[in-house]
Amino acid sequence: MKTDALIIFTRNPELGKVKTRLAKTIGDEKALIVYNDLLLHTKNETHAIKCDKFVFYDSVIVKEDIWSQDFYQKKRQSTGDLGQRMQDAFASLFEMGYQNCIIIGSDLFDLKATLIETAFKELKDHDVVIGRAEDGGYYLLGLKKNNTLIFQNKDWGTSTVFEATVRDLATLKVCLLDTLNDIDTFDDLKRSSYDWAKLNPVLVSK
Template structure:
């Protein structure tokens, strides 16, 4: 067991249940393709990071998928809103004895291993590491101990999350990482490094 742990929150890749805002523009099938590509990107960028890694599924643990147990331990998210689920995931790993825990989602083509590795290094001299997202949320959160307040009373999915979280962290030594673009809408996808041509889009109706 290492002292550092990476938590990766994922949604089970099921048609009509992932990237629903993106699906309003490109349809459920292509939205599922994009999400599977996001999962693959996240796995590729994280599998060589020198830490213990945990994948937290939202609705059911899947054995035969890209997350090999050679590199990843598998767990199930608890019930509740995003804040409750993240809080409980952190608590599980802190109780296991990990000293530095970082959580990331699976929604960023801009996420790179070096960003996560930098966050772990920053936690040596900081209480918290956080990566702001362009939509007003955050894509990475690194903690050395539990902070229940930052997971409570948030409008998850709204543009107020990052600011509200920083308010809760007042008095803590916080490292701010680069601001990145997570993928919620077609506009987000266009601004990312993703090759949209693979989707073979002939026509779209923008309703974001």
């Protein structure tokens, strides 16, 4: 029986197309370095988790990259806004027979395997598990069945997303995880565990 599945949303790491808000401070090349480090961190923290794992690429599926096909199945995100793409990803796995599905992004150096494992455990006794990001979004969402409402009418990328989502979950049993810092800006990067000084000593004084 298929039970637990982890969805990992990623962007293809292309110069000028990732971490654009961060790039405004440190430039496209350094932003790409940070994003590749984020991808590596996400891979390192997820590869040993005992569940089926799916990497959803935003544009092109890459066969030979850090996501070994021995541990990760590979899919492409659908079209539409972030909500539509997440909804479609959940729907595809529930249709495959999975009972507990969790989605994460690839934006957190604070993300740990133990947190994802805790989320799967909590999902057994809750309808929904959600982890708030410091910027007002969320970094993890776990569902037992698809819920189209929570993916609609959201201002994605703004500080309103988490609160608006929680309002939509008012009738369900929800587990809230720790609030974590996802990396969108240079201030986010400075507050993280990343050794950001290695990018450029000049940035240390900013």
